[in-house]
Amino acid sequence: MYYKFSGFTQKLTGSAPMAAYCPQGLRPGVPAESPTMIFGTPTKVVSEASPTVEYMGANRVQEFQRIFQASDSVPVHLKRGVPDRLLYRTTMALTVGGALYCMVALYMAAQPRNK
Amino acid sequence: MAHQAHPYHMVDPSPWPLTGAVAALLMTSGLAIWFHFHSTILMLLGTVLLVLTICQWWRDVVREGTFQGHHTPPAQKGLRYGMILFITSEVLFFAGFFWAFYHSSLAPTPELGGFWPPAGITPLDPFEVPLLNTAVLLASGVTVTWAHHSIMEGDRKQAIHSLTLTILLGGYFTFLQALEYYEAPFTIADGVYGATFFVATGFHGLHVIIGSTFLAVCLHRQIRHHFTSTHHFGFEAAAWYWHFVDVVWLFLYISIYWWGS
Numbered sequence: 385m386y387y388k389f390s391g392f393t394q395k396l397t398g399s400a401p402m403a404a405y406c407p408q409g410l411r412p413g414v415p416a417e418s419p420t421m422i423f424g425t426p427t428k429v430v431s432e433a434s435p436t437v438e439y440m441g442a443n444r445v446q447e448f449q450r451i452f453q454a455s456d457s458v459p460v461h462l463k464r465g466v467p468d469r470l471l472y473r474t475t476m477a478l479t480v481g482g483a484l485y486c487m488v489a490l491y492m493a494a495q496p497r498n499k
Numbered sequence: 500m501a502h503q504a505h506p507y508h509m510v511d512p513s514p515w516p517l518t519g520a521v522a523a524l525l526m527t528s529g530l531a532i533w534f535h536f537h538s539t540i541l542m543l544l545g546t547v548l549l550v551l552t553i554c555q556w557w558r559d560v561v562r563e564g565t566f567q568g569h570h571t572p573p574a575q576k577g578l579r580y581g582m583i584l585f586i587t588s589e590v591l592f593f594a595g596f597f598w599a600f601y602h603s604s605l606a607p608t609p610e611l612g613g614f615w616p617p618a619g620i621t622p623l624d625p626f627e628v629p630l631l632n633t634a635v636l637l638a639s640g641v642t643v644t645w646a647h648h649s650i651m652e653g654d655r656k657q658a659i660h661s662l663t664l665t666i667l668l669g670g671y672f673t674f675l676q677a678l679e680y681y682e683a684p685f686t687i688a689d690g691v692y693g694a695t696f697f698v699a700t701g702f703h704g705l706h707v708i709i710g711s712t713f714l715a716v717c718l719h720r721q722i723r724h725h726f727t728s729t730h731h732f733g734f735e736a737a738a739w740y741w742h743f744v745d746v747v748w749l750f751l752y753i754s755i756y757w758w759g760s
Binding site: 389391395396438439440441443444445448449451452453459460461463471472474475476478479482483485486489490493 | 528531545562571655
């Protein structure tokens with residue numbers, strides 16, 4: 385079952401697969417007809433083998449969609465695993481340490497100067 | 500993902516508002532400590548924390564929109580209103596500087612000599628580098644539109660090329676402005692002329708740098724296939740912002756550089 389957002393009722397309603405909302409667009413499913421067989425195709429050299437090589441890197445969005453849509457109740461800022469945790473902990477350590485240091489610095493700045 | 504029967508984005512709990520607020524505390528306290536005790540440690544700490552926060556916060560927004568599909572059409576509508584309100588507030592921010600400029604220049608006080616530009620000020624020639632800057636920014640407005648149409652038509656190669664060209668033009672503008680600042684025969688301390696000139700054009704330059712960064716993030720995302728021909732609001736927001744910066748420059752050029760000289 386596919387859903388789409390109806391602008392008329394402002395609710396989700398059922399829809400055909402092609403009209404359903406998908407941020408990366410939908411790939412058509414399995415083709416209904418099997419492709420016609422081609423016999424005796426000459427062997428291709430490697431450079432010709434994949435004409436669909438993408439300019440400046442392949443599309444890995446679907447791979448990331450699988451990673452970030454995994455149902456593991458991990459919040460989005462930690463979903464990627466170790467690199468995310470490292471960055472998060474560094475930021476949090478700076479936040480706590482910085483706040484404490486700031487309090488000390490402001491307390492010292494508030495003391496009268498010794499002449 | 501859990502099934503939801505509405506199109507709105509329920510965000511995950513996030514640490515970034517907290518780290519961003521502490522970064523603001525560290526930067527403001529750091530400035531005070533810097534001014535009073537000549538120590539930049541707290542200021543630098545606050546800046547590092549702010550940069551870490553904004554990088555991770557916007558990284559999460561990209562994950563939510565492109566990888567998790569939370570930016571449904573109604574959610575995108577909210578993003579659009581948000582960006583429109585943000586740019587409106589920026590327009591009012593610049594309106595304040597134009598007000599200061601016209602307040603000072605339309606009825607110059609006797610202290611200024613009763614005329615504008617004030618006595619002793621040699622303004623920059625508007626038909627030299629500033630005119631080139633105008634052409635550069637107008638050209639970047641063309642290339643950003645070229646990039647938008649390329650994205651809408653799914654022309655990946657042209658989108659990357661035109662976006663790169665836009666960022667290069669932004670960089671060229673910033674370079675020329677830096678050169679003008681270096682060669683200017685007056686400073687920010689030269690009375691109300693220097694103050695209004697450098698505050699208005701300086702904040703504009705800051706916005707050009709922010710806009711170029713925004714476009715560079717879009718180029719990075721375009722290279723990584725994040726934008727489709729129907730869903731690319733991140734790019735559109737950057738293009739709106741770029742056009743806003745462009746229009747502010749036109750007003751600056753006509754008012755301060757041309758009429759004001």
